[in-house]
Amino acid sequence: MSASPYREFHLIEELLQQLPHHRRQGGILKTGAGDDAAALHTLHSPVVTTDTQREGVHFQRAWLTGRQLGQKAAMVCLSDLAASYATPQALFINLCLPENTDQPYLLDLYRGFGDALETYGGVLAGGNISSSRENDLAIDLFAIGEGYAPMPLRSNARPGELLCSSGYLGLARAGLHALMHGHHAPASLLEAFRAPRARFDAAPILHTAEVTTLMDISDGLQGDSEKIASASGVSIELHIAQEHLHPDLREYATQHHLDPIAMIAGGGEDYELLFTCSEQQLKSIRTKLPTVQVVGRILPRGAQPVTGAAGASFVHGVDWKP
Ligand SMILES: Nc1ncnc2c1ncn2[C@@H]1O[C@H](COP(=O)(O)OP(=O)(O)O)[C@@H](O)[C@H]1O
Ligand SMILES: Cc1ncc(C[n+]2csc(CCOP(=O)(O)OP(=O)(O)O)c2C)c(N)n1
Ligand SMILES: [Mg+2]
Known part of the structure; x- marks a missing residue:
């Protein structure tokens, strides 16, 4: 599918509509997707992480439905918040779309993002879509969490444990x-x-x-x-x-x-x-x-x-x- 600016505008609307309303507005968001940036409410202890899922490296489209891929991609990113004693607040998603990505697959992908947010919490706060000249679909994710305890570290292990x-x-x-x-x-x-x-x-x-x-x-x-x-x-x-x-x-x-x-x-x-x-x-x-x-x-x-x-x-x- 081509992601020309005009098509992209409508595509974003349709993608967002695949998520329940409360996963697009409210929570940490003062202003969510639709403007140049998202405005957020203050957090006491913000924890931030980012991840990528790339076709051919992390998945093949034949192995998962779009919905399964969306659910997994969001889960992979949010998992780092679980490991940081933080609860998910906001998720940002950048898509790099090859020509061969069809629209039903993308809508399904967004239902999967919605599933993960329903399960783990947080809202979809924004993202970006660009067309790709390569054939591999890439999903870059960025998540913000609220820490509920001092961050656990990889550097605290001691002999005897x-x-x-x-x-x-x-x-x-x-x-x-x-x-x-x-x-x-x-x-x-x-x-x-x-x-x-x-x-x-x-x-x-x-x-x-x-x-x-x-x-x-x-x-x-x-x-x-x-x-x-x-x-x-x-x-x-x-x-x-x-x-x-x-x-x-x-x-x-x-x-x-x-x-x-x-x-x-x-x-x-x-x-x-x-x-x-x-x-x-x-x-x-x-x-x-x-x-x-x-x-x-x-x-x-x-x-x-x-x-x-x-x-x-x-x-x-x-x-x-x-
Ligand atoms: N390209 C990069 N630029 C800056 N920091 C990076 C980059 N890639 C990884 N890191 C940082 O290195 C650390 C370890 O990364 P990684 O082992 O990939 O963590 P995880 O497996 O949990 O995603 C993290 O703090 C991550 O933010
Ligand atoms: C097509 C394909 N080949 C190989 C793998 C196996 N694989 C890809 S990434 C990965 C490790 C985790 O991914 P990474 O991007 O390193 O995650 P991070 O450590 O940054 O969280 C594994 C086991 C796969 N999932 N799909
Ligand atoms: Mg990790």
Whole structure:
């Protein structure tokens, strides 16, 4: 579709109409989409994050409906707010549209943005549309949240602590594997890739337990543990065993001769929360968050930032196959 200024004007109106009214006005907005900029009410503790979903890098259009893609793209951006002890207030969306993007797909995409805002909160405050000369649809997102606690950091991990995940890992990677190779897979794996959930439910539990080292797992357990290890000046020993495997991941890996432990370590796009805590903190967390898993422990800085598992985490610019 061409996004000439005239077409674009009408397109924006139609796209916005796919969202419920309260997701376009009110909340943090003094003035929302429609003017040169959005005017916002004051926040006590603004937290800001940005992300991109790009066709061919993050998704293929054949793998998800427009609505699923919109929901996931918004969720990916908002997940960083969950991991920052913040609640979503406003979302801005920039679209770069190739010629081959049809209008029904775009309307569906906006229903998906609306779904994510319904689930997690916040309003669509604005964005931008440009046409692209390339064939890949790109969605750039920018979110503003209200912090409800001091920001947890990647640099607070201390030797003696445990490394934990808010839930099962590796499912999205198995779902991606199935989509890439055209394999049948249980809904749990496909849904983990197509419709992951940001853990806004788990974050306040971690805050109450005074967890101060926290991030969401987007690039894979191994790679994201490395980020905590280098920011904190520690080493991390991962310990992933049979008890960490979701039964559907175990079965899929067996069927396709894959190493499920490497899939967990390499993973990616889990959007579970990765955090460090003491044994005592873990006890109180477990009572409210039974899905929590201990996946490693923090050691004094050694030769390697992360030991104990070998899984190739996703790295942009490196040829990567699940
Ligand atoms: N192009 C960039 N310019 C400036 N800062 C960046 C850029 N890319 C990433 N960052 C910053 O680096 C940090 C780590 O980014 P990243 O690991 O991609 O976080 P996440 O996986 O949560 O999106 C973040 O604070 C992010 O804002
Ligand atoms: C077509 C396609 N190839 C590969 C992947 C796998 N993949 C793409 S990005 C990514 C990691 C997360 O993305 P990134 O842009 O690094 O998110 P951030 O860490 O900035 O939150 C993974 C596992 C995919 N989802 N789709
Ligand atoms: Mg993150």
